[in-house]
Amino acid sequence: MAKKIDDVYTGSVASKYDEVRNRLPRWTREAGVIEPVLRRIPPGSSVLDVAAGTARWLPVYKELGLKVTLTDASADMLALAAEKAKSLGVSARVEQISAIDDAPFPQAETVVTTNFLNWISLADVETCLRKMRQTGAGTYLLMIAYIPQNWSATRRLRARLRISWKNLRTRLGIREKGIYHLHEEQDVRAMFRRVGLTVIEEAVIEENHKKRVTFVTAKPTGELPVVTIDEVIVAKDSVVIDGKSYAIKAGTWALYVPELEMKILRAADGNCAYEHPLAPDPATVRAAPADQKFRRYTAAEWASSIDKPVLERAAENCIIADRLARHGFGAALKAAVVVRSYRQGDSGKPTHSAGMILENLFTYPRRRDVTETEFRKVGLIPDRYKSCIRQQIRGYVSDFNAVFGVMPQGAETEVAALRGRMADHCAAG
Numbered sequence: 250m251a252k253k254i255d256d257v258y259t260g261s262v263a264s265k266y267d268e269v270r271n272r273l274p275r276w277t278r279e280a281g282v283i284e285p286v287l288r289r290i291p292p293g294s295s296v297l298d299v300a301a302g303t304a305r306w307l308p309v310y311k312e313l314g315l316k317v318t319l320t321d322a323s324a325d326m327l328a329l330a331a332e333k334a335k336s337l338g339v340s341a342r343v344e345q346i347s348a349i350d351d352a353p354f355p356q357a358e359t360v361v362t363t364n365f366l367n368w369i370s371l372a373d374v375e376t377c378l379r380k381m382r383q384t385g386a387g388t389y390l391l392m393i394a395y396i397p398q399n400w401s402a403t404r405r406l407r408a409r410l411r412i413s414w415k416n417l418r419t420r421l422g423i424r425e426k427g428i429y430h431l432h433e434e435q436d437v438r439a440m441f442r443r444v445g446l447t448v449i450e451e452a453v454i455e456e457n458h459k460k461r462v463t464f465v466t467a468k469p470t471g472e473l474p475v476v477t478i479d480e481v482i483v484a485k486d487s488v489v490i491d492g493k494s495y496a497i498k499a500g501t502w503a504l505y506v507p508e509l510e511m512k513i514l515r516a517a518d519g520n521c522a523y524e525h526p527l528a529p530d531p532a533t534v535r536a537a538p539a540d541q542k543f544r545r546y547t548a549a550e551w552a553s554s555i556d557k558p559v560l561e562r563a564a565e566n567c568i569i570a571d572r573l574a575r576h577g578f579g580a581a582l583k584a585a586v587v588v589r590s591y592r593q594g595d596s597g598k599p600t601h602s603a604g605m606i607l608e609n610l611f612t613y614p615r616r617r618d619v620t621e622t623e624f625r626k627v628g629l630i631p632d633r634y635k636s637c638i639r640q641q642i643r644g645y646v647s648d649f650n651a652v653f654g655v656m657p658q659g660a661e662t663e664v665a666a667l668r669g670r671m672a673d674h675c676a677a678g
């Protein structure tokens with residue numbers, strides 16, 4: 250019978266922990282990557298080490314003069330940690346706290362955990378990270394291993410079989426270990442997003458035939474930044490942004506600047522605008538009888554699409570992008586964008602516009618397309634002709650705008666708040 254992970258590190262496993270591991274080349278490799286990252290913790294600040302075991306990183310914490318709290322589920326491991334602290338002359342707070350129940354962790358500015366998040370299920374990792382978030386820490390340094398998204402099906406299967414074999418031997422009692430949980434990269438990333446953590450740096454400790462082992466630096470996902478651009482002048486295949494020319498992919502409702510990963514909505518007189526050889530002229534639809542049809546839409550429908558303030562549509566776009574990204578259905582949203590002066594050509598009438606910066610989907614691993622049910626489940630309503638579902642990029646939804654574009658459900662307050670912030674940035678300066 251395999252032991253539960255919180256029962257493994259007792260007795261002789263605990264007492265021999267350092268001695269056994271210090272002989273492993275893996276141990277030295279890990280330290281070579283982890284220690285330089287730990288050394289960036291602000292000196293004198295507080296650190297919480299979760300599942301700290303025998304307090305392996307204590308010498309580095311000491312070097313930095315940190316206020317140290319060590320927690321672990323095993324009393325035996327903590328006794329060794331306390332001994333180590335004493336011998337190093339560090340006054341560490343040592344507490345027996347499980348990482349996956351309701352008991353809160355003490356507050357800290359930085360949270361560290363190593364060699365732990367693969368000994369528990371992904372659901373338990375999520376519980377643990379949520380508990381860590383309650384500490385109010387601004388930085389999370391987390392060692393976690395996963396099967397990379399871009400591995401081939403054969404390679405992933407081999408990795409899974411290798412781990413299953415190890416776990417079988419553990420279950421049979423041949424190995425005195427816990428069950429190893431090999432997570433999938435996309436599940437790990439989605440979980441970070443769910444708990445409100447943004448990965449800002451990821452150091453690879455090693456990548457072998459079973460997994461990629463990384464040491465992640467994550468920060469709480471904050472308010473969406475708003476990037477302000479003074480001037481945009483749009484031409485057919487290019488755009489000049491604050492004096493510099495960039496190639497664009499021109500769409501009907503927006504233009505995409507690949508070099509900046511930026512989407513900017515077309516705008517006229519502070520409202521949304523469209524540009525397509527087959528679309529009716531805005532002046533014509535405004536003057537025409539409301540029910541006159543222009544292709545698939547009536548004049549009134551065309552007119553309502555360009556009566557929407559561009560800042561409002563940009564805010565809606567950001568909320569849509571954020572909901573998609575949180576569920577792994579779209580590119581990660583990096584920032585909202587406001588443009589103080591937007592012109593169609595040098596002689597165009599200046600107005601303001603807005604948009605967003607998103608990660609490039611062409612760097613994402615291919616996934617199966619998002620289904621309409623999945624799309625609706627995350628609080629989004631597809632555009633009238635469901636182009637957002639039919640035309641995905643590598644299995645991610647990327648195009649939100651149409652005469653009746655994608656809408657976020659129940660997001661009025663969120664949209665108004667973001668629109669307000671964007672308007673402030675547009676007006677400031």
Ligand SMILES: C[S@@+](CC[C@H](N)C(=O)[O-])C[C@H]1O[C@@H](n2cnc3c(N)ncnc32)[C@H](O)[C@@H]1O
Binds near residue numbers: 305
């Ligand atoms: C492989 S050791 C890692 C120790 C240390 N972080 C390191 O890198 O050397 C795993 C640790 O997780 C602890 N642990 C297991 N289950 C736990 C739980 N539910 N909550 C907190 N600690 C737990 C064990 O007692 C053990 O000390």
